[in-house]
Amino acid sequence: MDYNTLATKESIEKVVEALSARNVEALVVESGSDALLKIKELIPQGASVMNGASVTLEQIGFVDYLKGGEHGWNNLHEGIIAEKDSAKQAQLRKLGVLSDYYLGSVHALAETGQFVIASNTGSQLPHVVYSSRNLIFVVSTKKIVPTLPDAMTRLMEHVIPLEEKHMQEKYGVGTAPNKIVTWNGESAYNGRKIKMILVNEDLGF
Numbered sequence: 001m002d003y004n005t006l007a008t009k010e011s012i013e014k015v016v017e018a019l020s021a022r023n024v025e026a027l028v029v030e031s032g033s034d035a036l037l038k039i040k041e042l043i044p045q046g047a048s049v050m051n052g053a054s055v056t057l058e059q060i061g062f063v064d065y066l067k068g069g070e071h072g073w074n075n076l077h078e079g080i081i082a083e084k085d086s087a088k089q090a091q092l093r094k095l096g097v098l099s100d101y102y103l104g105s106v107h108a109l110a111e112t113g114q115f116v117i118a119s120n121t122g123s124q125l126p127h128v129v130y131s132s133r134n135l136i137f138v139v140s141t142k143k144i145v146p147t148l149p150d151a152m153t154r155l156m157e158h159v160i161p162l163e164e165k166h167m168q169e170k171y172g173v174g175t176a177p178n179k180i181v182t183w184n185g186e187s188a189y190n191g192r193k194i195k196m197i198l199v200n201e202d203l204g205f
Contacts, residue, residue, distance in 0.1 A: 003158040004202060006141045006142050007144040011141075011144055012028060012200075015110075017113075021113060022184065022186065023185055023186040023187070023188055023194065024113065024186060024194045025194065025196070026195075026196050027196070027197045028198045029197060029198070030199075031201050032056075032059055032061070032201050033060065035197045036065065039062060039103070039136060039138070040065075040071070042101075042134075042136060043101050043136075045073070047100040048074040048101070049066065049073045049074065049075055049099060049101045049102075049103070050077055050096050050097075050099035050101070051066065051077060051102065052102070052104035052123075052124035055166065055203075055204045056138050056139070056203045056204035057103060057105065060138060062138070076092070076099055077096070080093055093123075097126045097132075098131055100133055101132065101133075103136045104117070104127075104135075104137060106196075107143070107151075107154070107159045108151035108152070109196075110144075110147050110148045110151045112147060113185075114183060115139075115151060115182075116151045116182055117183070118159070118160070119179045119180075119181075120175045120176055120179075121179075122179040125179060125181055132192075133192055133193065134192065134193045134195075135193070136195050136196075137195070137197065138197045139199065140201060140202060141198055142202055143204070148182070155180070158205070160176075163175050163205060
Protein backbone atom coordinates (compact mmCIF):
# COMPACT_ATOMS: atom_id res chain seq x y z
CA MET A 1 0.00 0.00 0.00
CA ASP A 2 1.22 3.50 -0.83
CA TYR A 3 1.29 5.44 2.42
CA ASN A 4 2.53 8.70 0.91
CA THR A 5 -0.41 9.55 -1.36
CA LEU A 6 -2.66 12.37 -0.22
CA ALA A 7 -6.28 11.41 0.44
CA THR A 8 -9.07 12.12 -2.01
CA LYS A 9 -11.65 14.82 -1.38
CA GLU A 10 -14.25 12.13 -0.71
CA SER A 11 -12.05 10.42 1.85
CA ILE A 12 -11.34 13.71 3.63
CA GLU A 13 -15.04 14.56 3.78
CA LYS A 14 -15.74 11.14 5.27
CA VAL A 15 -13.06 11.66 7.93
CA VAL A 16 -14.28 15.14 8.83
CA GLU A 17 -17.80 13.82 9.42
CA ALA A 18 -16.58 10.80 11.37
CA LEU A 19 -14.30 12.90 13.59
CA SER A 20 -17.16 15.26 14.40
CA ALA A 21 -19.26 12.32 15.58
CA ARG A 22 -16.40 11.47 17.96
CA ASN A 23 -16.18 15.05 19.35
CA VAL A 24 -13.11 16.02 17.34
CA GLU A 25 -13.36 19.15 15.19
CA ALA A 26 -11.55 18.80 11.87
CA LEU A 27 -10.18 21.82 10.02
CA VAL A 28 -8.94 21.30 6.45
CA VAL A 29 -6.12 23.45 5.05
CA GLU A 30 -4.02 23.23 1.92
CA SER A 31 -0.48 23.67 3.24
CA GLY A 32 1.79 23.53 6.25
CA SER A 33 2.02 27.33 6.28
CA ASP A 34 -1.79 27.47 6.41
CA ALA A 35 -1.71 25.04 9.34
CA LEU A 36 0.75 27.27 11.23
CA LEU A 37 -1.49 30.29 10.66
CA LYS A 38 -4.45 28.31 11.98
CA ILE A 39 -2.51 27.34 15.12
CA LYS A 40 -1.69 31.00 15.75
CA GLU A 41 -5.40 31.79 15.52
CA LEU A 42 -6.42 28.99 17.87
CA ILE A 43 -4.04 29.60 20.79
CA PRO A 44 -4.73 32.78 22.80
CA GLN A 45 -2.10 35.04 24.34
CA GLY A 46 -0.89 33.85 27.73
CA ALA A 47 -1.85 30.20 27.24
CA SER A 48 0.59 27.55 28.39
CA VAL A 49 1.78 25.31 25.56
CA MET A 50 3.46 21.92 25.34
CA ASN A 51 4.25 19.90 22.24
CA GLY A 52 5.47 16.43 21.47
CA ALA A 53 8.40 15.54 19.25
CA SER A 54 6.90 15.74 15.78
CA VAL A 55 8.44 15.87 12.32
CA THR A 56 5.18 17.43 11.10
CA LEU A 57 5.38 20.30 13.60
CA GLU A 58 8.99 20.87 12.58
CA GLN A 59 8.13 20.90 8.88
CA ILE A 60 5.33 23.46 9.18
CA GLY A 61 7.59 25.82 11.13
CA PHE A 62 5.80 25.53 14.47
CA VAL A 63 8.86 24.39 16.45
CA ASP A 64 10.99 27.30 15.21
CA TYR A 65 8.13 29.73 15.81
CA LEU A 66 7.70 28.43 19.36
CA LYS A 67 11.43 28.77 20.06
CA GLY A 68 11.40 32.30 18.62
CA GLY A 69 9.42 33.53 21.60
CA GLU A 70 7.31 36.15 19.80
CA HIS A 71 4.02 34.29 20.25
CA GLY A 72 3.00 35.51 23.70
CA TRP A 73 2.45 31.95 24.96
CA ASN A 74 4.00 30.28 28.00
CA ASN A 75 6.35 27.76 26.39
CA LEU A 76 6.52 25.09 29.09
CA HIS A 77 8.91 22.87 27.17
CA GLU A 78 11.46 25.69 26.99
CA GLY A 79 11.31 26.14 30.74
CA ILE A 80 11.84 22.43 31.33
CA ILE A 81 14.90 22.27 29.07
CA ALA A 82 16.38 25.43 30.59
CA GLU A 83 16.20 24.07 34.14
CA LYS A 84 19.47 22.27 34.98
CA ASP A 85 18.56 21.08 38.47
CA SER A 86 17.22 17.55 37.96
CA ALA A 87 14.75 17.69 40.85
CA LYS A 88 13.33 21.04 39.73
CA GLN A 89 13.19 19.84 36.14
CA ALA A 90 11.23 16.77 37.20
CA GLN A 91 8.73 19.00 39.00
CA LEU A 92 8.37 21.21 35.92
CA ARG A 93 7.68 18.11 33.81
CA LYS A 94 4.87 17.16 36.18
CA LEU A 95 3.37 20.64 35.98
CA GLY A 96 3.79 20.61 32.20
CA VAL A 97 1.27 17.77 31.97
CA LEU A 98 -1.39 20.36 32.84
CA SER A 99 -0.68 22.61 29.84
CA ASP A 100 -3.59 24.61 28.44
CA TYR A 101 -2.70 23.42 24.93
CA TYR A 102 -0.87 20.37 23.66
CA LEU A 103 0.21 20.04 20.04
CA GLY A 104 1.28 16.95 18.15
CA SER A 105 0.33 14.67 15.31
CA VAL A 106 -1.02 11.14 14.86
CA HIS A 107 0.54 8.16 13.14
CA ALA A 108 -2.52 6.99 11.24
CA LEU A 109 -6.10 8.15 10.86
CA ALA A 110 -8.98 5.91 9.77
CA GLU A 111 -11.94 7.10 7.73
CA THR A 112 -14.02 5.97 10.72
CA GLY A 113 -12.58 8.89 12.73
CA GLN A 114 -10.42 6.61 14.87
CA PHE A 115 -6.67 7.21 15.03
CA VAL A 116 -3.55 5.79 16.62
CA ILE A 117 -0.62 7.41 18.39
CA ALA A 118 2.43 5.39 19.41
CA SER A 119 5.16 6.35 21.84
CA ASN A 120 8.46 4.94 23.00
CA THR A 121 8.40 6.47 26.51
CA GLY A 122 4.78 7.60 26.80
CA SER A 123 5.78 11.10 27.94
CA GLN A 124 3.26 12.85 25.68
CA LEU A 125 0.37 10.49 26.26
CA PRO A 126 -1.03 12.02 29.52
CA HIS A 127 -1.61 15.27 27.60
CA VAL A 128 -3.29 13.41 24.76
CA VAL A 129 -5.59 11.16 26.72
CA TYR A 130 -6.68 13.49 29.51
CA SER A 131 -4.66 16.25 31.15
CA SER A 132 -4.42 19.06 28.57
CA ARG A 133 -7.68 20.96 28.10
CA ASN A 134 -7.04 21.68 24.44
CA LEU A 135 -5.43 19.41 21.86
CA ILE A 136 -4.33 20.42 18.37
CA PHE A 137 -3.23 17.64 16.04
CA VAL A 138 -1.65 18.55 12.70
CA VAL A 139 -2.08 15.66 10.28
CA SER A 140 -1.20 15.21 6.63
CA THR A 141 -4.08 13.67 4.67
CA LYS A 142 -1.63 11.00 3.47
CA LYS A 143 -2.11 9.40 6.90
CA ILE A 144 -5.75 8.59 6.18
CA VAL A 145 -6.54 4.89 5.69
CA PRO A 146 -9.88 3.05 5.42
CA THR A 147 -10.14 1.27 8.77
CA LEU A 148 -8.63 1.06 12.26
CA PRO A 149 -6.81 -2.23 11.44
CA ASP A 150 -5.34 -0.43 8.42
CA ALA A 151 -4.21 2.35 10.76
CA MET A 152 -2.38 -0.16 12.93
CA THR A 153 -0.78 -1.70 9.86
CA ARG A 154 0.37 1.74 8.70
CA LEU A 155 1.91 2.37 12.10
CA MET A 156 3.81 -0.90 12.35
CA GLU A 157 4.85 -1.40 8.74
CA HIS A 158 5.45 2.16 7.59
CA VAL A 159 5.87 4.63 10.46
CA ILE A 160 8.00 2.68 12.93
CA PRO A 161 10.79 1.82 10.44
CA LEU A 162 10.99 5.47 9.33
CA GLU A 163 10.93 6.73 12.91
CA GLU A 164 13.66 4.23 13.85
CA LYS A 165 15.89 5.58 11.09
CA HIS A 166 15.08 9.18 12.03
CA MET A 167 15.88 8.64 15.71
CA GLN A 168 19.13 6.82 14.96
CA GLU A 169 20.29 9.60 12.67
CA LYS A 170 19.26 12.42 15.00
CA TYR A 171 19.98 11.02 18.46
CA GLY A 172 21.87 7.77 17.99
CA VAL A 173 19.12 5.76 19.67
CA GLY A 174 16.23 3.78 18.31
CA THR A 175 12.53 3.72 19.06
CA ALA A 176 9.78 1.22 19.72
CA PRO A 177 5.95 1.31 19.83
CA ASN A 178 5.99 0.55 23.56
CA LYS A 179 2.74 2.37 24.24
CA ILE A 180 -0.03 2.80 21.70
CA VAL A 181 -3.18 4.87 22.14
CA THR A 182 -6.22 4.01 20.05
CA TRP A 183 -8.49 7.04 19.98
CA ASN A 184 -12.14 6.10 19.61
CA GLY A 185 -13.61 9.39 20.78
CA GLU A 186 -13.65 12.17 23.36
CA SER A 187 -16.29 12.21 26.07
CA ALA A 188 -18.27 15.44 26.03
CA TYR A 189 -18.31 15.18 29.83
CA ASN A 190 -14.60 16.04 29.94
CA GLY A 191 -15.20 19.47 28.43
CA ARG A 192 -12.00 19.33 26.41
CA LYS A 193 -11.59 20.87 22.96
CA ILE A 194 -9.95 18.59 20.40
CA LYS A 195 -9.06 19.97 16.98
CA MET A 196 -7.39 18.19 14.10
CA ILE A 197 -5.89 20.26 11.29
CA LEU A 198 -5.91 18.11 8.16
CA VAL A 199 -3.27 19.30 5.72
CA ASN A 200 -3.29 18.56 1.99
CA GLU A 201 0.49 18.33 1.92
CA ASP A 202 3.01 15.52 2.36
CA LEU A 203 4.14 16.00 5.99
CA GLY A 204 5.64 13.70 8.58
CA PHE A 205 5.84 9.93 8.24
